[in-house]
Amino acid sequence: AINGDRLWADIVATAGFGGTDKGGVTRLTLTEEDRQVRDWFIAECRSLGCTIEVDRIGNIFATYPGEDPSLPPIAVGSHLDTQPQGGRFDGILGVLAGVELIRTLKETATVLRHGLTVVNWTNEEGSRFSPAMMGSGVFSGASRLEAIEALIDRDGKTVLAALETIGYRGETAVGHVGFAAYVELHIEQGPLLEATATEIGIVTGVQGVRWFDVTITGTEAHAGSTPMAQRDDALVAASEIVLAVRDIARRHAPGVGTTGSAAVGPNSRNVVPGSVQLQIDMRHPFEAGLDQMQAALEQAIGAIDARVALSHIWSKQPVVFDPGIVDAVRASAATLGYSATEVVSGAGHDAAHIAGRCPTAMIFVPSKDGLSHNEAEYSSPEECARGADVLLQTVLQIDLK
């Protein structure tokens, strides 16, 4: 079994890289804070005897050797970046659990047949550079390296320049290695496990995502002297769209729909708004559900009496994980005596990309109040340790086959 206290100490220590006043973390991808936590991770893995590779998109691979160098390594991991004012667990739990697995193998002198690679994928969150799951997307072949390197943040800095600034544009070709399997431990980020008092989520897949940008053009006018009937108010139209997104999601359960961002111009109290930009996120476990939601969005926007431009900027199809690896997770939880239930991930994960390259599954642990992307995000030391124990058992089972 892994050492839960040691894992928790790492969670507390790494929360210092970009830690906020309210106990959360702001560690956007490829920033100075990200560099610090990456350096920490590499130093820790080196001290355990791992070899380190960094690829051209900054993904880090720390490999602990196995008995048979001819076998491809088994991979575990997740991501070290966070949302702005995000939490202490989202992503980093899966990486730290990987480090804890290696420590456990080492101190028990356990030698696996396969090597064990702990991976940190670059820019899972998609906050600074869009899309999300960027490093695993390039690794899996879903995105082209050159296109991703040219993406810019709000300050106009490219991914390539950001990689070079923090010294994480590596030498290794992206997609250099095939894994025997990939298993990612992550917090649930939703309320289902807590609501059913279940210790472990056996993740059978990840729902699909579509991202849309909406631009509404109205006419700036005086808020006092422009009669209601003669207004072309971009914020009124935007509000109808926000509510339509909510209503469409309600009608397409278990789909979800969110307008996460809105920017109003000129944003002055006594001026009828002349422009609004909205950013929309829609998800559903089935592609057909996403098609229906998108069609409903297009119809709702068509029915609004305003100048609205909708653009579909990114998609990720729903993913079904490998039944063999899912079985290994189920069996591991059972062996350890933990209550477990099958779930489809509501959030996107690097595992959804890697599933296209090798047999893949995920393990969830509960999130207090279902909260994530929130500084109050919390999973207890016991919950985190249970997840790492299931991860270890799963790796051991895969290694036996």
Add this chain to the structure above:
Amino acid sequence: AINGDRLWADIVATAGFGGTDKGGVTRLTLTEEDRQVRDWFIAECRSLGCTIEVDRIGNIFATYPGEDPSLPPIAVGSHLDTQPQGGRFDGILGVLAGVELIRTLKETATVLRHGLTVVNWTNEEGSRFSPAMMGSGVFSGASRLEAIEALIDRDGKTVLAALETIGYRGETAVGHVGFAAYVELHIEQGPLLEATATEIGIVTGVQGVRWFDVTITGTEAHAGSTPMAQRDDALVAASEIVLAVRDIARRHAPGVGTTGSAAVGPNSRNVVPGSVQLQIDMRHPFEAGLDQMQAALEQAIGAIDARVALSHIWSKQPVVFDPGIVDAVRASAATLGYSATEVVSGAGHDAAHIAGRCPTAMIFVPSKDGLSHNEAEYSSPEECARGADVLLQTVLQIDLK
């Protein structure tokens, strides 16, 4: 009659102080651009033989002497500041018309019984420092000087510091003079005159205004993994409020209601919004109408299932102008053969404050497409000249009494 070409040349020249690429003006109060136009105004009036006074809140009074120094001056004027990306006419037309009146008196060697004072009121727009109509508000006694001096802009700079920076904290006590009358020429900023092909608006009063700030507190959560039924989405609640404001205004015609500004936190596509701040503007010609609108807003907010804090930050009661001055405007338009109609101003104006100090009325000229607080704001040279002619006739009539 005034010289319309000369007036138009001044409008074109002064549009250079803070002129934008799209032919509008950004000349926020007490900025460098505001200093430039103030300096220009003072130099012009001095060259015509006016005495200049600047009071402690930066209001400028340029007085052309009359026959009888024992009589209080007649005042005309408006404001030189603009909205961000505002127009070339809002405010400055009334000040430039005053300058043109003095030029006309001077070149025709006409000496009035009363002095004629052209006033520039500080911060009519209320964009940089809230509330609007700030300088006239202190002059009329509606606001206390010390409280206004301490107001801050978004950068934390006080009104007092801004006045000192541009050298317009004058020596004259605020409210130092009583006027025989005040007449303000302004663009309509709405569509009524244009729609009825009427040349002159005889403004009988100004509708009342109430400003509200609304803070909605939601719970930040993951946009993918948080089921619709468990969300506490601040932007969804804000959208319901924006639509409620629109619906309340529609039900209380001729009242109007606008949500001009919205700020979302953390404003990231894949995070359910945790906070929204809204700025609301409601107006109605009758205080009872405003009471009903406010009650409806409170009820609508109470009915929304969200944590919402409403605060009423500013009010200006409806104002009815002096019947004698309104008659003088009506008679002047008739004498000049211009079509004219009575209107209640939808926009707020300095005249609404000054009406509490002396007999007051206003003159409107049409706005193309009813647009104002917009770079496309436009009134033709002929329309501006007609307004200035009615202003001159009105002053001559008042002077006779």
